[in-house]
Amino acid sequence: IALRYLYLGDVPSDLGLSSKSQVTEEEVFKGIDKVSKQLEIESLWEGILAGSDRRIARQRHQDEIARGRAQIETWYRENVLRHKIEIDSSKAQDVKWTRDNGIFADVLLRADEEATSEDTFSPGIETPKASTSNIPIGPARSRSPSRSRQPPSKKSVLFPVHRAMLLRCDYFQTMFTSSFLEAQLTPHLQIISVACTPSVLEIVLDFLYTENCHIPIEEALDVLFAADMLFLEKLKTKAATVISTIGNGTMNLPHADVNNAERVGDAEGEVEVEKINVYDVIRAGWFLKIQRLEEFSARYLAYRLEQYIDEEEFEELIQESASRIEKRQETDSIELLD
Secondary structure, eight states: OHHHHHHHOOOOSSOOOOTTOSSOHHHHHHHHHHHHHHTTOHHHHHHHHHTTOHHHHHHHHHHHHHHHHHHHHHHHHHHTGGGOEEEEGGGGGGOOOBSSOTTOOOEEEEEEOOOOSTTSSOSSSOOOOOOTTOOOOSSOOOOOOOSSSOOOOOEEEEEEEOHHHHTTSHHHHHHHTSSSGGGSOOSBOOEEEOSSOHHHHHHHHHHHHHSOOOOOHHHHHHHHHHHHHTTOHHHHHHHHHHHHTTTOSOOOOSSOOOOSOEEESOSSSOEEEOSSOHHHHHHHHHHHTOHHHHHHHHHHHHHTHHHHTTOHHHHHHHHHHHHTOOSOOSSOOOTTTO
């Protein structure tokens, strides 16, 4: 009964005793009481006392789910996030983590930090950095390295994780149940690279372990693409919802920031810098076929038309929208202009 409760959270309404049983009902109850105290699962005894009352059983079930999620989240933060390793990218593949470890991790996920341009400018007036959540469209622009100082080494972060939790993701389930190299048993934990930044991978792990993830606006586009790559439709929907609520006054998401701008500089020379590029948002909507993002971006641009209409990139976006018309008709309609 105790094992069934621990694995399934189910308390049987019938102890299954018959007239031929060698133990009495009283002895079973005493045993359950003793085991529940030894294993510190007092809720088992409470479930036995509740009997067949459906209302109490339903409330107890909800309480157990909430308590279980809280326990998993605490364990995840104290064992997975607490033991993540930050290391130079050139040395990441040399990390050796034995399978006999105290947190029972059986695979390492690697994410590399993106190169930033913060060291390519001379000190003085701080120049706002381009948002790392922008989606790369076409070839990236080359940046000349600073001659005054050596660029910092690229960093990577390794997360010790558990296949049992990663199997919730179709991407990893296919990887671990196939003949891929990552599915093979090795003396040390396999290091699997994920094509996203460490902060985005941490959000993905938050979702897989707890389903309770905070998606900052500046990370939302990267999370959207990572979720699409990993076939996490629920996380993908969450990221799209966060993006589509930018600038909307009526929003119920507790962690989302409704303003798509932040002020940079001193009080006299403040400059508003967008946390996310609306051009990238609409292109992401087109690429991933997310109608919510397409409609949001068009509405966002429409309300701020005077701000964007003279920009060269806005003109390019109109041309891209026009080129998306697959078949010419007598009366064509450009979706962005509509």
